[in-house]
Amino acid sequence: MRWPFKIANKWSLVDAVSMPYYSLEQYDSEYMGSETNFALATFKRLDVDFKPDVIAKRQIEDSKEMIRNRIYIVEEGNRICQLEDCSESTLNFENWSTPNRDKRILSNLERIRGFVRRFGSNDLSELLRLSYKEYFISIQDRNYNLNTIEFLWKYGLYSYDPRDPINLRWGSDPEAVSTLITRRMNKTLSEREKLIEIQFQNKKCTEENQCEAGDLDWLNYNTYKLDKNFFDIAEAVARYSNIFSSKDFDELVVRLNKNFSELHGQDLSFFHFLDFLPFLNSDPRVSFDQRWGKDRQKYYYYRFPSDITSLQISSNAVALINSNKIIDLKKGKEIKLPDNMGPLSQEPSTGITVGIQQDEEEYLIVYHPQASVLEKIKLDLGHEGESYEIIWHSDSVFSLYRFPELQIYKLDFKFSSSTTLLTQFSNILQMTRVVDLPAEKKHKTEIMFSLRNDQNHKYLLSANMDKAFIQELFVDLNGLAEYVALGTFKEYIVLSKITPENGDSNCSVFIDKNTGGVLRPFEKNKCVQNVWDDLNTIATEGYNNKWDLLVLNNNLEIIRSESLSNVISLYKNNDNLYIHSMDYNPWENHSFKYSKSDLVEFTFPNKTIMDGQGPLLRLVTTDEITSLIYNMLTDEMIVVPYSKISSFSPTIPTWSYYFVRGMSYFYGSSFEYLGIELFCINQEQGDFKNSIVKFDSITQNQQVLLPIMTTPSMWNDDTFTSFSYFDINIRNGYLLKMTSQGNWFWFSEK
Known part of the structure; x- marks a missing residue:
C-alpha cells in the first residue's frame, strides 16, 4: 500500500x-x-509466535464437535417428526433441519485443507492425514472419520430434512446413498426439462431469435449448472469405492442399476445414463434433439473407470486398460481373457494384444482384433516366476524376453490369425534397455544383445512387416544395459545412455553395422535423443537442456547445426519435421518446420505462440482478446470466437498430457475437434464452462464452431484432486475426463 x-x-x-x-x-x-x-x-x-500444528489441531477438533452435535439434532428431530408435522413451512422444520449447520461443517473441513496447503510442512500434512483417518463417531453401527464425512458432504450424499430417516440424514449405507442420488437425478432432470421447454416455447436462442455465447438469453437458458449435478453424481459414484468397502460399492451399483430415470420420455438405468452424459448439450443454441443427447447416435462412445493408470487405444479402436483388460470400443464389448494373465502389451496400429497366462504351465496369449480370436501358444521359458518383457519391433514382429531367454515371433495377417516362432536365444548375457525408449519408438524397437560365452559378439535385431534381421558383429563396447538403441543412421546403429553423467564420452555411440567399430562423433555434453535417417538429421540434448538439430553426412560429420532451446515436442510427417521449443528467460515459444533443405521458423505478426503439440499451435493476439489454432501441416488457421462479455480459450487435442479446467484432461488424434474453455466475465468469479467442438470446414473463409457436447463449470477441488501423469496413447477418437476425479469418456465418429 x-x-x-x-x-x-x-x-x-x-x-x-x-x-x-x-x-x-x-x-x-x-x-x-x-x-x-x-x-x-x-x-x-517478524518473530510472531505462529504454530500451524496447534491451529490445525484446534480446527480439526472444532469440526469433530460440530459433527457430534449434529448427532443429537438428527436423532431428536427424527423422533419429533414421527409424532408432529415437520413440513417445510413449520417451526419444527426450522428447529430440526440442518442446512446451515451442514454448510458450516463442509466449509470448516475445506478451510482446514486450505490452511494445511498454505502453511503446511510434511509433519503438518501427516497430522492432517492421520486425523482425517481416525474414526471418532459411530452412527447406526457404522464408524465415521473425517474423510468419510468430507466425501459425503462434498457430494451432497446426506439430507438436512428432519423428516428423512436417519440413514438418509447421514448417507450411512448404500441404500441411503442410492435413494439420495436418484432424488437428485430426478429433480435435476425435471428442472432441465422445464427450462429447455420454456426456451423453445419462447423461441430463445433459436434460428428465429439467435443469441451469442455470453448473451443474457444464452446465460438464462444454458443448463451448465444443472448438468454439473450429473457430473458431480458421476464423480461421487466413481469415488465411492475409495471411501467405502468393495461390498458397499457393489451393493450401491446393484441398487443404482435398479433405479430408472426418465430422460425426455425415455426410461434409462442409472449407468446407461452416465454412458452418454457428455452428449447432453448445455448450449441453448443447438437443436432440441442435441440438448437431449441425440447426437450420440452418430458416435461410438465408452465410459472408462476413474482409476485407470494406463490406457492405450489402437488405430482400430481396441482399448487396453491398466495392462490387464481389453475393450473393443466400437462394439462396446470387453474381451474375456483367461485367468492368471500377466501384464498385456498392445501394438498401436493393429490392436493386437499379447500377454502370458501364468498357470501350472505358461502360455503366450495373443488377441487378434480382426478375427476377434484369442490364440494360445504353450511356452517353454526357463526361470519360472521372473518378470518378462514384450518388445514390439513392428506391427507383425515382437519378442518375448525373460533373462536369459529371447524368443522372436511373427504375426501372420494374410491367411489366418496366427503366430509363429521365428527364432530364439537361451543364453543372453546383457541387452540394451527398452522400457526407457521415447514413446514413438516403443513399438518399432531395435535391440542389441550379447550372448554368454561369446561376450565380444553383439547382435542387432530390427524388423519390417514380415521379417526379423539378426546380424552378428564384433563390438568392443561393454555395459549394454546402460543404453537404449535409438535406431539406425546410415550405416550406424545409434545407442544413447539412459542416465549419462556430465562429461561422459560414452553418452552416445555410433556402431558401424559393417565393421562393429564404435564411434563417438560429438562433444561430451551432447546426447542423441532422436534419429531421422531419411532427413540425414539427429537431435541432441545438452546438460543445460538445450537441444540442437544436427545435419550429418555419411561420415558423421556435422554439415549444419541449429539451436532449438528447450524442445517441447517433435513431430515428423513424411519429409518434414515440426518442432516446438521454448526459451525460459525471457519466456518465449518458437515453432519450426525442417525439411532436408531448410529450417523455417513460423512467425505470426501481432500474435504470440502460447503452446504447441505435434502439428498444432495455440496462438493469442497481442491484445490477448482473440485465440487461434494453427495447423502447421495444412497452413490452416482457425479463429476462436470472441464476444464482449465472454472469451474462449482453446485446448489443443494431443496424445500427451493436457490439463483443462472442468474437463481436466483432453486427448485427441486429429485437428477436427478441440476443447474450448469459455469464461463469462459478467458471471461470478470462476464461472468457467467447457465444450468440445467440431470445426466445420465447408466454408472457405471462416470456420464455424459447432458444439457437439459440453462439460460443466468445474474448478478443480484441491480437497480431492491428485494428478497423475499416467501412460496414455490415443490413436483413435478423443478422450476426456468428465471431472477431476470422475470417469474417463471416449468418443469417435462412426
Whole structure:
C-alpha cells in the first residue's frame, strides 16, 4: 500500500521507496532460510509466535464437535417428526433441519485443507492425514472419520430434512446413498426439462431469435449448472469405492442399476445414463434433439473407470486398460481373457494384444482384433516366476524376453490369425534397455544383445512387416544395459545412455553395422535423443537442456547445426519435421518446420505462440482478446470466437498430457475437434464452462464452431484432486475426463 497525497488538486501516490519500512529484503536469496513456505518464513522474521500444528489441531477438533452435535439434532428431530408435522413451512422444520449447520461443517473441513496447503510442512500434512483417518463417531453401527464425512458432504450424499430417516440424514449405507442420488437425478432432470421447454416455447436462442455465447438469453437458458449435478453424481459414484468397502460399492451399483430415470420420455438405468452424459448439450443454441443427447447416435462412445493408470487405444479402436483388460470400443464389448494373465502389451496400429497366462504351465496369449480370436501358444521359458518383457519391433514382429531367454515371433495377417516362432536365444548375457525408449519408438524397437560365452559378439535385431534381421558383429563396447538403441543412421546403429553423467564420452555411440567399430562423433555434453535417417538429421540434448538439430553426412560429420532451446515436442510427417521449443528467460515459444533443405521458423505478426503439440499451435493476439489454432501441416488457421462479455480459450487435442479446467484432461488424434474453455466475465468469479467442438470446414473463409457436447463449470477441488501423469496413447477418437476425479469418456465418429 502507498499513501495518497494531493498537490494542486491532483491526487498522486507516494513513491514506494519513500514509504516507511520500505524493503527489498523479501527478494534476497537468503530470505527463506530453511523454510519452504514464504508465509512461515515471514512470520519467523517478524518473530510472531505462529504454530500451524496447534491451529490445525484446534480446527480439526472444532469440526469433530460440530459433527457430534449434529448427532443429537438428527436423532431428536427424527423422533419429533414421527409424532408432529415437520413440513417445510413449520417451526419444527426450522428447529430440526440442518442446512446451515451442514454448510458450516463442509466449509470448516475445506478451510482446514486450505490452511494445511498454505502453511503446511510434511509433519503438518501427516497430522492432517492421520486425523482425517481416525474414526471418532459411530452412527447406526457404522464408524465415521473425517474423510468419510468430507466425501459425503462434498457430494451432497446426506439430507438436512428432519423428516428423512436417519440413514438418509447421514448417507450411512448404500441404500441411503442410492435413494439420495436418484432424488437428485430426478429433480435435476425435471428442472432441465422445464427450462429447455420454456426456451423453445419462447423461441430463445433459436434460428428465429439467435443469441451469442455470453448473451443474457444464452446465460438464462444454458443448463451448465444443472448438468454439473450429473457430473458431480458421476464423480461421487466413481469415488465411492475409495471411501467405502468393495461390498458397499457393489451393493450401491446393484441398487443404482435398479433405479430408472426418465430422460425426455425415455426410461434409462442409472449407468446407461452416465454412458452418454457428455452428449447432453448445455448450449441453448443447438437443436432440441442435441440438448437431449441425440447426437450420440452418430458416435461410438465408452465410459472408462476413474482409476485407470494406463490406457492405450489402437488405430482400430481396441482399448487396453491398466495392462490387464481389453475393450473393443466400437462394439462396446470387453474381451474375456483367461485367468492368471500377466501384464498385456498392445501394438498401436493393429490392436493386437499379447500377454502370458501364468498357470501350472505358461502360455503366450495373443488377441487378434480382426478375427476377434484369442490364440494360445504353450511356452517353454526357463526361470519360472521372473518378470518378462514384450518388445514390439513392428506391427507383425515382437519378442518375448525373460533373462536369459529371447524368443522372436511373427504375426501372420494374410491367411489366418496366427503366430509363429521365428527364432530364439537361451543364453543372453546383457541387452540394451527398452522400457526407457521415447514413446514413438516403443513399438518399432531395435535391440542389441550379447550372448554368454561369446561376450565380444553383439547382435542387432530390427524388423519390417514380415521379417526379423539378426546380424552378428564384433563390438568392443561393454555395459549394454546402460543404453537404449535409438535406431539406425546410415550405416550406424545409434545407442544413447539412459542416465549419462556430465562429461561422459560414452553418452552416445555410433556402431558401424559393417565393421562393429564404435564411434563417438560429438562433444561430451551432447546426447542423441532422436534419429531421422531419411532427413540425414539427429537431435541432441545438452546438460543445460538445450537441444540442437544436427545435419550429418555419411561420415558423421556435422554439415549444419541449429539451436532449438528447450524442445517441447517433435513431430515428423513424411519429409518434414515440426518442432516446438521454448526459451525460459525471457519466456518465449518458437515453432519450426525442417525439411532436408531448410529450417523455417513460423512467425505470426501481432500474435504470440502460447503452446504447441505435434502439428498444432495455440496462438493469442497481442491484445490477448482473440485465440487461434494453427495447423502447421495444412497452413490452416482457425479463429476462436470472441464476444464482449465472454472469451474462449482453446485446448489443443494431443496424445500427451493436457490439463483443462472442468474437463481436466483432453486427448485427441486429429485437428477436427478441440476443447474450448469459455469464461463469462459478467458471471461470478470462476464461472468457467467447457465444450468440445467440431470445426466445420465447408466454408472457405471462416470456420464455424459447432458444439457437439459440453462439460460443466468445474474448478478443480484441491480437497480431492491428485494428478497423475499416467501412460496414455490415443490413436483413435478423443478422450476426456468428465471431472477431476470422475470417469474417463471416449468418443469417435462412426
